[in-house]
Structures are given as C-alpha cells and as structure tokens.
Amino acid sequence: MKPRPSLFTPPSRTEYDMADPMSARKNCAATVLGGPTTLIDVGGLRILTDPTFDDAGHHGYLNKTAGPAASETEIGIVDVVLVSHDGHPDNLDNRGRAFAMTAPLILSGPLSADRLGSPAVGLSPWSSHAVARGDGLGELTITAVPAVHGPQDGERDADGNINCEVTGFVLSGEALPTIYVSGDNASLDTVAQISRKIDGIDVAVLFAGAARVSTKFNGRPLSLDSRGAAAAAAILGAKIVVPAHYDGWAHFSEGRADIEHAFFEAGLSQRLHIAEHGNWIPLTA
Incomplete structure (x- = not known):
C-alpha cells in the first residue's frame, strides 16, 4: 500500500456519554464487547470484528467463561463483519456466526469465506475491498494483512498456514x-512486515491474551502476549492501542493487568486505551 501522511491526532481522555444506547453510532470510536468482539464506528460505518455472542459454556475443548457486554440485538445493524478466521469458536461462536450471516458484507480470508458462503468475500493478504462510507465522504478501504496463529517456527498445514488461515485487517480512508x-x-515479524508496507497506522486493536492450548505447539502462545503487544505497538508506532481477546475464555493465559504492566514497563502506558467492556474509546481528537 502506498505510504500516506497521517492526518490523525490522538484523542483526549474525555469519555463518551455512556447513557447513549449501544445501537447509537459514535463518531469514530471503538468498544470491546468481550473476547475478540469489537465494534468500530468509523466513517459513518459500523464494523464488527470476530462476533462471539454465546453465553458462557463449553465449546468442545474451549471453555467460554463470560458472555458479551452487549447482545447482537443491542448493538443494532452493522455494515461490515470482519472474521479473522471461522474455525475456532472463540473467534466465531454459534450466535456470532448467525448474526454475521445477516450482515450485508463479511470480509475474511479466502478459505474462511468459501466455508461461510454469501455474503462473505475472501481477501488474500494485501488485497483490499472498498465500502461506501456512511458519512458520504468517499470510501473506507479495508485491506487484508497476514497473521500467524502460533509460533513462527510452528508446523504449517497443507495450505501453508500455522494452525489455520488467519487474516488481519487495516481500515483506512x-x-x-x-x-x-x-x-x-x-508473530512480531508479521507486525514488522505490516509496518513496512502500510505507513501511518494510528490505532491498533491487538488480540493480546496469549492464548494457549497445551496440545498445540508445546503450549506456546497462539496470539500476542502482553510484552508482544507492547512491542507491536512500538513497531507500528500506533498512537492508540486497544487490547482485545484477553478475557472471556479459559485458554487466555494473560489478562488486563498483565497488559497494563507490560505497557508500563515499556514506557508506553499513554498509548494504551482500556475501558470496561461496552464502554466506548474515542479514536480521534
């Protein structure tokens, strides 16, 4: 992607009026609902990442320990659902999948999109999909970027993926x-690759719970741990970091306190923006 000058300035710490119903759209803000599920209101669009709306309970070998801060009914209509991968219930559970299929557009990796079917569109790394903005000011470009779901030296499957196909996304306009x-x-190598190809990342929503499954890769992390999240923030130069996917499931080995401590030790606490689930975090000044 062609580098561009950043037009972004970091937000003040003024909080949004939480008396507003969840379905009321915000002017460029994000809220984590639990697990990886995050609402992003940007450019007059409502984007939902990795929907997980089931109540607490067992999903095979994974145990969900808490439901979301808001239900699919409470968040209202969404314009785009981003599914990083469809094969693990902590990223797409039963109710989350049903809700995603009602959206006008799902973006995911090619393999996931094939399994999901319409309205899913598969994006290979570095390919983009443009969506007309709800504010009438042109388009929001959503670019797929690589992700490695496990240690860099992990065994690759027949499709060349570690653990499974996973897709990250960059939203710009x-x-x-x-x-x-x-x-x-x-993978921090992957983060570095993204930072070289896409200049001027202002906000990073990082899945940072150090997910571990004892039977996979000798129990090594399948997602960023807290120190890795701090390192990723430094590599990207992101002014705002919103952590997600660090609670709500038993296989996360690190939580909010670990993330806050890692950013403190790295001298990056001012970049870290954590709110109680369901509370909005402003992404612009």
Whole structure:
C-alpha cells in the first residue's frame, strides 16, 4: 500500500456519554464487547470484528467463561463483519456466526469465506475491498494483512498456514485514522512486515491474551502476549492501542493487568486505551 501522511491526532481522555444506547453510532470510536468482539464506528460505518455472542459454556475443548457486554440485538445493524478466521469458536461462536450471516458484507480470508458462503468475500493478504462510507465522504478501504496463529517456527498445514488461515485487517480512508485489527496473530515479524508496507497506522486493536492450548505447539502462545503487544505497538508506532481477546475464555493465559504492566514497563502506558467492556474509546481528537 502506498505510504500516506497521517492526518490523525490522538484523542483526549474525555469519555463518551455512556447513557447513549449501544445501537447509537459514535463518531469514530471503538468498544470491546468481550473476547475478540469489537465494534468500530468509523466513517459513518459500523464494523464488527470476530462476533462471539454465546453465553458462557463449553465449546468442545474451549471453555467460554463470560458472555458479551452487549447482545447482537443491542448493538443494532452493522455494515461490515470482519472474521479473522471461522474455525475456532472463540473467534466465531454459534450466535456470532448467525448474526454475521445477516450482515450485508463479511470480509475474511479466502478459505474462511468459501466455508461461510454469501455474503462473505475472501481477501488474500494485501488485497483490499472498498465500502461506501456512511458519512458520504468517499470510501473506507479495508485491506487484508497476514497473521500467524502460533509460533513462527510452528508446523504449517497443507495450505501453508500455522494452525489455520488467519487474516488481519487495516481500515483506512481520507481524514480518518488508519486502524489495524490484528486477529489472532502471534508473530512480531508479521507486525514488522505490516509496518513496512502500510505507513501511518494510528490505532491498533491487538488480540493480546496469549492464548494457549497445551496440545498445540508445546503450549506456546497462539496470539500476542502482553510484552508482544507492547512491542507491536512500538513497531507500528500506533498512537492508540486497544487490547482485545484477553478475557472471556479459559485458554487466555494473560489478562488486563498483565497488559497494563507490560505497557508500563515499556514506557508506553499513554498509548494504551482500556475501558470496561461496552464502554466506548474515542479514536480521534
């Protein structure tokens, strides 16, 4: 992607009026609902990442420990659903999948999109899809970027993926912050590659719970751990980091306190923006 000058300035810490119903759209803000599920209101569009709306309970070998901060009914209509991968229930559970299929557009990797079917569109890494903005100011470009769902030296499957195909996304548009959504990526090499190809990432939504499954890759992290998230923030130069996918499931080995401590030790606490699930975080000044 062609480098561009950043038009973004970081937000003040003024909070949005939380008396507004969840379905009321915000002017460029994000809220984490639990697990990886994050609402991003940008350019007059509502984007939903990796929907997981089931109540707590077992999903095979994974155990969901908490439901979302808002239900699919409460968040209202969404314009685009981003699915980093469809094969793991902590990124797309039963109710999340049903809700995603009602959206006008799902963007995912090619393999996931093939399995999901319409309205899913598959994007290979570095390919883009443009969506008309709801504010009438042109288009929002959504670019697929690589993600590695496990250690860099992990065994690759027949499709060349570690663990499975996973896709990250970058959202960009004129006079909007450029927003990176990592998906279940554990690779700092991949983060560095993204930072070289896409200049001026302003906001990073990082899946940062150090997910671990004892039977996979000797129990090594399948997503960023807290120190990796801080390192990713530094590599990207993101002014705002919104962590997600660090609670709500039993296989996350690190939580909010670990993330806050890692950013403190790295001297990056001012970049870290964590709110209680369901509270909005402004992404522009």
